[in-house]
Amino acid sequence: MSSSPLAQVPPVRKVAVFGGTHGNELSGVHLVKHWQQEGATEVQRPGLVAKPFVANPRAVEKCCRYVDCDLNRAFEPVNLGKALVESAPYEVRRAQEINREFGPKGTPEAYDLIFDLHNTTANMGATLVLENSRDDFTLQMCSYIKEALAPEDCRVFLIEHPHLKYATTRSIAKHPVGVEVGPQPHGVLRADILEKMRRIVRHGLDFIEMFNAGKTFPPCTVEAYRIVDRMDYPRGKNDEITALIHPNLQDNDWQPLHPGDPIFLTMEGETIPYAGDTTVYPTFVNEAAYYEKRQAFVTTVKETLRARGLRVFQK
Numbered sequence: 001m002s003s004s005p006l007a008q009v010p011p012v013r014k015v016a017v018f019g020g021t022h023g024n025e026l027s028g029v030h031l032v033k034h035w036q037q038e039g040a041t042e043v044q045r046p047g048l049v050a051k052p053f054v055a056n057p058r059a060v061e062k063c064c065r066y067v068d069c070d071l072n073r074a075f076e077p078v079n080l081g082k083a084l085v086e087s088a089p090y091e092v093r094r095a096q097e098i099n100r101e102f103g104p105k106g107t108p109e110a111y112d113l114i115f116d117l118h119n120t121t122a123n124m125g126a127t128l129v130l131e132n133s134r135d136d137f138t139l140q141m142c143s144y145i146k147e148a149l150a151p152e153d154c155r156v157f158l159i160e161h162p163h164l165k166y167a168t169t170r171s172i173a174k175h176p177v178g179v180e181v182g183p184q185p186h187g188v189l190r191a192d193i194l195e196k197m198r199r200i201v202r203h204g205l206d207f208i209e210m211f212n213a214g215k216t217f218p219p220c221t222v223e224a225y226r227i228v229d230r231m232d233y234p235r236g237k238n239d240e241i242t243a244l245i246h247p248n249l250q251d252n253d254w255q256p257l258h259p260g261d262p263i264f265l266t267m268e269g270e271t272i273p274y275a276g277d278t279t280v281y282p283t284f285v286n287e288a289a290y291y292e293k294r295q296a297f298v299t300t301v302k303e304t305l306r307a308r309g310l311r312v313f314q315k
């Protein structure tokens with residue numbers, strides 16, 4: 001009989017909670033400003049420091065996603081390393097500042113963990129966005145958060161992919177965790193959505209506290225949805241969208257989409273079916289911010305991720 005070896009991971013002491021990576025996603029903006037004002041007592045735990053931080057203050061001030069370019073795509077090593085000219089986009093300059101304070105990305109000095117708070121107009125509920133399917137610590141934390149929120153759903157969305165992955169703000173941390181909660185229109189605050197986000201962060205911090213204190217976590221599995229493709233809207237002349245998300249698909253994030261199921265509805269009333277040849281799980285269905293990215297929804301496949309048993313490694 002063989003047992004999977006225990007993952008021994010250094011303590012997670014430098015933690016940040018980012019809001020306003022997108023300035024019009026208001027749950028994270030509001031929570032982070034609140035925690036900054038009340039002295040961050042709600043996010044402090046013995047054995048760690050959690051810093052609430054507004055990632056894109058200029059976009060927050062204007063209540064828009066970004067000023068020059070999407071901050072949550074700006075953390076490519078080439079961007080972070082390049083010498084800045086006067087005319088560099090605001091978000092590229094901001095990415096370098098953030099990388100200096102919380103990174104540098106990929107170095108031992110980097111923050112241990114960043115929660116990056118986002119909202120979506122899609123009906124995704126509570127979602128944890130992961131970048132790495134083999135990070136035992138983060139998977140164990142997701143498993144803990146999912147259990148703590150049950151019977152409410154909390155999905156895990158995995159953006160690990162050879163070319164669909166994007167260079168997120170949180171990717172400068174050793175353990176990046178995106179927190180995506182919807183549906184909420186951008187520029188709007190909803191108490192139910194904010195509360196879900198708040199509970200995820202609190203449970204996540206509880207987990208980190210227990211881990212740092214020496215608790216051993218047994219091996220676990222986490223059901224995840226791995227990104228496989230992006231689907232654009234049908235487009236006509238001048239690149240105009242010629243069909244809308246079909247009512248059968250609208251609000252049905254995470255529900256199985258079978259070959260031949262309706263995905264779009266044209267202005268003439270014609271239904272456009274899904275042309276793939278396997279069942280997929282759509283998400284980010286009709287996300288407002290993705291029209292400009294030519295993305296009507298994302299398709300995912302379900303996958304069971306395995307985490308080894310976990311214990312803190314003390315030098």
Ligand SMILES: CC(=O)N[C@@H](CC(=O)O)C(=O)O
Pocket residue numbers: 022072118119120121129168178180287289
């Ligand atoms: C609607 C939205 O902004 N979603 C995020 C997802 C993430 O943080 O990974 C983004 O596209 O950056």
Ligand SMILES: [Zn+2]
Pocket residue numbers: 021022025117118119
């Ligand atoms: Zn966002």
